[in-house]
Amino acid sequence: MNSLGPGGEFDLIRSFLAAGPPPGAEVVVGSGDDCAVLESGWVVSTDAFLEDVHFRRGWISFDEAGYRAVTAALSDVAAMAARPVGVLVALGLPDPDASRIAEGFRSGIRRACERACCALIGGDLTRSPGPVVVNVVALGRAHRPILRSRARAGDEVWVTGMLGASAAAVRDWKRGREPGPSLRRAFAAPAARLQEARWLAERIRMTALIDLSDGLLGDMSHIAAASGVAIVLDPALIPVAPGAVAVAGSRCDALPLALAGGEDYELAFTARPGSAESVAADFHRRFGASLTRVGLVTGGAGIRLEGDDADEFDPGSPGFNHFRVSRSDATEVGRPDGR
Amino acid sequence: MNSLGPGGEFDLIRSFLAAGPPPGAEVVVGSGDDCAVLESGWVVSTDAFLEDVHFRRGWISFDEAGYRAVTAALSDVAAMAARPVGVLVALGLPDPDASRIAEGFRSGIRRACERACCALIGGDLTRSPGPVVVNVVALGRAHRPILRSRARAGDEVWVTGMLGASAAAVRDWKRGREPGPSLRRAFAAPAARLQEARWLAERIRMTALIDLSDGLLGDMSHIAAASGVAIVLDPALIPVAPGAVAVAGSRCDALPLALAGGEDYELAFTARPGSAESVAADFHRRFGASLTRVGLVTGGAGIRLEGDDADEFDPGSPGFNHFRVSRSDATEVGRPDGR
Numbered sequence: 300m301n302s303l304g305p306g307g308e309f310d311l312i313r314s315f316l317a318a319g320p321p322p323g324a325e326v327v328v329g330s331g332d333d334c335a336v337l338e339s340g341w342v343v344s345t346d347a348f349l350e351d352v353h354f355r356r357g358w359i360s361f362d363e364a365g366y367r368a369v370t371a372a373l374s375d376v377a378a379m380a381a382r383p384v385g386v387l388v389a390l391g392l393p394d395p396d397a398s399r400i401a402e403g404f405r406s407g408i409r410r411a412c413e414r415a416c417c418a419l420i421g422g423d424l425t426r427s428p429g430p431v432v433v434n435v436v437a438l439g440r441a442h443r444p445i446l447r448s449r450a451r452a453g454d455e456v457w458v459t460g461m462l463g464a465s466a467a468a469v470r471d472w473k474r475g476r477e478p479g480p481s482l483r484r485a486f487a488a489p490a491a492r493l494q495e496a497r498w499l500a501e502r503i504r505m506t507a508l509i510d511l512s513d514g515l516l517g518d519m520s521h522i523a524a525a526s527g528v529a530i531v532l533d534p535a536l537i538p539v540a541p542g543a544v545a546v547a548g549s550r551c552d553a554l555p556l557a558l559a560g561g562e563d564y565e566l567a568f569t570a571r572p573g574s575a576e577s578v579a580a581d582f583h584r585r586f587g588a589s590l591t592r593v594g595l596v597t598g599g600a601g602i603r604l605e606g607d608d609a610d611e612f613d614p615g616s617p618g619f620n621h622f623r624v625s626r627s628d629a630t631e632v633g634r635p636d637g638r
Numbered sequence: 639m640n641s642l643g644p645g646g647e648f649d650l651i652r653s654f655l656a657a658g659p660p661p662g663a664e665v666v667v668g669s670g671d672d673c674a675v676l677e678s679g680w681v682v683s684t685d686a687f688l689e690d691v692h693f694r695r696g697w698i699s700f701d702e703a704g705y706r707a708v709t710a711a712l713s714d715v716a717a718m719a720a721r722p723v724g725v726l727v728a729l730g731l732p733d734p735d736a737s738r739i740a741e742g743f744r745s746g747i748r749r750a751c752e753r754a755c756c757a758l759i760g761g762d763l764t765r766s767p768g769p770v771v772v773n774v775v776a777l778g779r780a781h782r783p784i785l786r787s788r789a790r791a792g793d794e795v796w797v798t799g800m801l802g803a804s805a806a807a808v809r810d811w812k813r814g815r816e817p818g819p820s821l822r823r824a825f826a827a828p829a830a831r832l833q834e835a836r837w838l839a840e841r842i843r844m845t846a847l848i849d850l851s852d853g854l855l856g857d858m859s860h861i862a863a864a865s866g867v868a869i870v871l872d873p874a875l876i877p878v879a880p881g882a883v884a885v886a887g888s889r890c891d892a893l894p895l896a897l898a899g900g901e902d903y904e905l906a907f908t909a910r911p912g913s914a915e916s917v918a919a920d921f922h923r924r925f926g927a928s929l930t931r932v933g934l935v936t937g938g939a940g941i942r943l944e945g946d947d948a949d950e951f952d953p954g955s956p957g958f959n960h961f962r963v964s965r966s967d968a969t970e971v972g973r974p975d976g977r
Contacts, residue, residue, distance in 0.1 A: 421669045
């Protein structure tokens with residue numbers, strides 16, 4: 300319950316999740332991590348995807364929306380370093396075109412399941428009075444799931460891949476421009492880092508692991524809160540996607556997309572100094588993606604940016620917040636100011 | 639995949655669930671039952687509840703909608719004779735009043751969890767562009783989950799409780815009338831027959847078990863399809879809720895509500911002749927609810943009604959289908975005729 304970072308939207312989620320009796324012994328980890336962890340090593344998460352909030356018909360096809368919804372849900376399984384086993388998909392469809400939309404989703408769901416080697420093991424189909432509504436339950440299994448709560452002062456903070464491309468695509472669409480192929484692909488055809496997470500878990504001791512769905516700053520604040528530590532990020536170290544830099548005009552202008560954009564479905568983790576460094580070259584050879592150190596865990600609480608130009612990207616500064624509109628993501632709901 | 643009855647809406651679900659690779663050995667039962675069954679005895683289901691499809695603001699409060707959504711999801715756990723362990727709730731909220739709606743849902747979710755002795759172990763909160771959207775994942779555990787697929791010719795068909803009250807409430811609301819207290823309660827405050835299902839499973843060998851969410855005829859057609867048998871129901875034996883009879887004017891006029899209404903969240907099961915009879919009195923003493931024999935399993939396929947006036951309620955007859963509009967339920971989506 301204390302493992303979400305600060306912020307009006309997270310306060311509402313926290314309050315909401317405090318409903319009901321505490322879980323019994325069969326629930327190893329309840330709410331507050333990427334997945335709940337059940338006895339016997341099962342992990343389970345649920346994610347809602349709504350038309351006009353998480354995607355728009357003008358942006359991507361229903362096939363792509365189905366692929367993306369399942370992949371985003373499976374990213375929660377990756378964030379536990381668990382092996383994906385199955386998904387359950389509940390679909391709410393507007394009456395006109397229900398069959399055609401279902402066919403598109405079925406095709407995209409199939410692609411995502413095949414890519415992750417997991418099965419569609421249940422679902423629900425219902426009429427929607429308006430938007431297309433998708434809910435994906437992801438199930439996986441892990442001998443030793445990696446939580447958000449074991450980061451320690453002195454650990455390094457690392458991320459996989461490059462950040463900001465998905466948010467740059469959303470910004471293009473919102474400005475009436477069709478994003479270029481690499482940005483569009485980042486949004487419409489992301490990959491969940493499922494094999495990467497297990498590969499890392501077999502080689503180094505990650506003390507905390509999360510997937511980047513809320514944006515690096517938001518997700519790091521979850522790790523900081525869950526672990527009872529502070530996290531210091533150096534903006535100069537953030538691996539900004541080249542496509543985001545090209546669209547924004549400069550690395551500096553693209554940095555907010557990488558820091559707050561979310562929906563890249565890359566991984567971020569903490570580990571003892573030197574351990575990630577020792578596998579970074581192998582990781583790149585194996586997966587064609589970078590491992591980049593972006594910061595440090597310290598005593599204290601919350602997230603700080605330190606380094607050249609860090610002040611400009613202070614999450615608390617007014618200049619920062621407007622970049623959040625580039626996210627299609629969901630956590631903006633319920634802010635006191637109604638944004 | 640072959641365990642749903644005939645009908646355009648079920649065809650669409652069946653086709654949809656055929657996406658992706660087949661499940662591996664860790665999935666004991668995939669789609670096609672009330673829950674998927676996982677190794678180690680976990681059962682899991684997902685259910686979507688949408689404003690203006692499953693409930694309306696003018697009918698019930700958000701507290702009641704939250705209670706009802708969780709209870710309906712837990713009814714799937716009852717339908718496996720499993721013990722409820724936890725739920726995950728994803729909530730999509732329209733911006734105006736998001737906090738107030740979340741508060742209502744939280745209160746109702748808490749009531750439902752407390753009643754079932756299970757915990758809220760995860761969730762997701764997102765903005766909705768229109769309707770309130772709720773998705774509930776129900777998790778339970780059973781040593782020997784009871785499926786839909788083991789009914790055999792010669793078995794009897796039994797139901798718990800009385801049927802049709804929830805559909806009668808919906809019919810009243812749709813006709814602009816406020817339903818009376820007992821009908822309203824059937825819709826707004828149902829109970830999942832969780833203890834009842836396990837009590838029965840400990841005492842008699844149920845060959846197939848399902849909860850009545852799609853209506854007795856629809857749900858019996860699922861058992862018939864899953865078990866490869868025919869089911870013959872006698873309309874004269876159906877336990878019609880007195881409140882439904884009062885509203886409809888006669889038992890005969892109320893019968894379609896009981897046969898097709900759904901959302902009563904009672905249980906229906908099949909068992910060898912005489913076995914349910916032997917525990918019916920104890921069941922009534924323990925739970926204050928009736929156990930009623932309503933039909934018979936035979937060789938063949940599909941559902942038949944046999945007995946006095948059975949022709950009038952033939953599910954294939956034009957006179958029957960218009961009663962389905964009394965359901966708030968979801969399975970009407972995707973019919974070829976677009977209803």
